[in-house]
Amino acid sequence: MNTIILSILFFFAALLYSSVGHGGASGYLAVMGLVGIEPSLMKPTALCLNILVSSIAFFRFYKAGAFSWALFIPLALTAIPFAYLGGTVSLPSHIYKPIVGAVLLFAAYQSFKSANVLTEQQILKPVSNALLLVVGAGLGLLSGLTGVGGGIFLSPLLLFTRWSTPKIVAGVAAAFIFVNSVSGLLGVLSAGAKIPSELPIWLTVVLVGGFLGATYGSKKLADPILNRLLAIVLLIAGAKMIANF
Known part of the structure; x- marks a missing residue:
């Protein structure tokens, strides 16, 4: 029964997350936490699913011209080794659960915020490669430790700082999540x-x-209503993970 329930929930998580260039790891972790999957299986499962979905998202957004090598390369250079390093660390349940819970709560907050989709017509600000290298290292390490690809942190950062437009951010996030997830899984x-x-x-x-x-997402960004529904699921799951650690 758990397999059927998870299959249905994983499908909808992949559907929604991929529409904004994400692999869906925070969604997969959320539903696994709600169903009661043991923590030792959560991280490798989320990373495997993340790799597949983020690769599809990257292909679709890249084909639509929504990508920037100038942003991606410095981020990936430091993220890949740090994601591997984080992946080698197996955190005990009482530490892993509250960390993942906090990540899910942050994801819920970002889902509520992103319900108001930003316009593609905005004034962008330049960013140095040095700063992108630092960001990549931090998000890579967090990705490996928790089993997320880092997109839920990278996307809002790029949008808030106006380093790129929403669709370009979606394409960069998809590629970033893919390389982080592969490295983290290894x-x-x-x-x-x-x-x-x-x-x-x-x-x-x-x-x-x-x-x-x-x-769908490579042509039109996700439905705000779906983002709000996702935020509710993430909020419940995050609170559950923190309460039961």
């Missing part, structure tokens, strides 16, 4: 983590959800 597996036997089923459902969401 670190997780090197530390002896196990992959759940149900993973092929979940990969199939997020493949469909991710393709549909990314195809």
